[in-house]
Amino acid sequence: MGFNLRITLLFFSMLISFLCQTPTEASPTYIHHDCINTTTTSSTPNGTYRSNLLQLLSYLSSNATSNLEFYNASVGNSVDTAYGLFVCRGNVPAADCRDCVAVATKQLVDSCPKEKAAVVWYADCLIHYSNRYIFSTMVSEPSFSASTQLNVSEPKEFDDLVTATMNDFASLVTKFGSGAKKFSTNEAQFTASQTLHTIVQCTPDLSGYDCNRCLQIAIKNLSDCCSGKSSGAVTLPSCILAYNVNQLSLTGNTSAPTPNPAPVTGNTPAPTPNTAPVPPPPSSGTDQISLPAIISIVASISVCAMLFDRHGLLLP
Numbered sequence: 001m002g003f004n005l006r007i008t009l010l011f012f013s014m015l016i017s018f019l020c021q022t023p024t025e026a027s028p029t030y031i032h033h034d035c036i037n038t039t040t041t042s043s044t045p046n047g048t049y050r051s052n053l054l055q056l057l058s059y060l061s062s063n064a065t066s067n068l069e070f071y072n073a074s075v076g077n078s079v080d081t082a083y084g085l086f087v088c089r090g091n092v093p094a095a096d097c098r099d100c101v102a103v104a105t106k107q108l109v110d111s112c113p114k115e116k117a118a119v120v121w122y123a124d125c126l127i128h129y130s131n132r133y134i135f136s137t138m139v140s141e142p143s144f145s146a147s148t149q150l151n152v153s154e155p156k157e158f159d160d161l162v163t164a165t166m167n168d169f170a171s172l173v174t175k176f177g178s179g180a181k182k183f184s185t186n187e188a189q190f191t192a193s194q195t196l197h198t199i200v201q202c203t204p205d206l207s208g209y210d211c212n213r214c215l216q217i218a219i220k221n222l223s224d225c226c227s228g229k230s231s232g233a234v235t236l237p238s239c240i241l242a243y244n245v246n247q248l249s250l251t252g253n254t255s256a257p258t259p260n261p262a263p264v265t266g267n268t269p270a271p272t273p274n275t276a277p278v279p280p281p282p283s284s285g286t287d288q289i290s291l292p293a294i295i296s297i298v299a300s301i302s303v304c305a306m307l308f309d310r311h312g313l314l315l316p
Helices: 003-020 048-062 094-111 155-175 208-226 291-305
Strands: 030-036 070-075 082-088 117-122 125-130 144-147 182-191 194-202 231-235 239-247
Touching: 030 094, 030 144, 048 070, 048 082, 048 094, 048 125, 082 094, 094 117, 094 125, 144 208, 155 182, 155 194, 155 208, 155 239, 194 208, 208 231, 208 239
Parallel strands: none
Antiparallel strands: 030 117, 070 082, 082 125, 117 125, 144 231, 182 194, 194 239, 231 239
């Protein structure tokens, strides 16, 4: 499955989840992973670091509970210490967060057997581990960016709207302290029939200043990869942003309120959940999405949007 198909699934998975706010039984949507392979980040299968890493990933999976959408931990001492964290998308249901982290940890075990550092992005979560200290630290590499091949009618005006919408949150987040939830969804009208939907998030352990720094890098990458495209996304280890413009013939207000920043809380670890089958890594190349697939996705969004009343709240 190529970048275009994967990134479109990400956009619409985020959008459908944002509109519906209900758990799904589908497996977590895989986006991309990166095994950071350098001369200083290789480990042996039975070495101390690998043992610490496996224990760390188990901790991460077991702490993806109903009260935790972010968690970090370290295992080991000195040069063999493994540092890791997970963060779930700010509006994802708790069950989906738990399932995503369980699948993502297994993905990294299978896909990066020798590397001491790696990151994986799913539509609902990301996991990052390293042999270097990464907590409360802005990490901008590796990164991943992609867009669909669908163009908008007025590219300059659209790009300006995307950038302004992203920058609004990037400026606001400078007031947030470390530990505050740094997540926002937003909407902006592009044309009479097209609404821009955006999602922006930083890991909560970042300061507001470092979150802003990360988002500025992501916004720059977004302009490089996705100018004039109807959907685009950039993922970094410390922040993500994505946008999509949909064209729906719906009456009434279908927007949901943007969550206010809130402290990240944590409780005692939950038992390690059962892991679901890991989707196979994508093959190289670029796939195009068929018209029936697009119609099916848009129909799903239409159904979800109809669950909202004129005040933008879910109907009982």
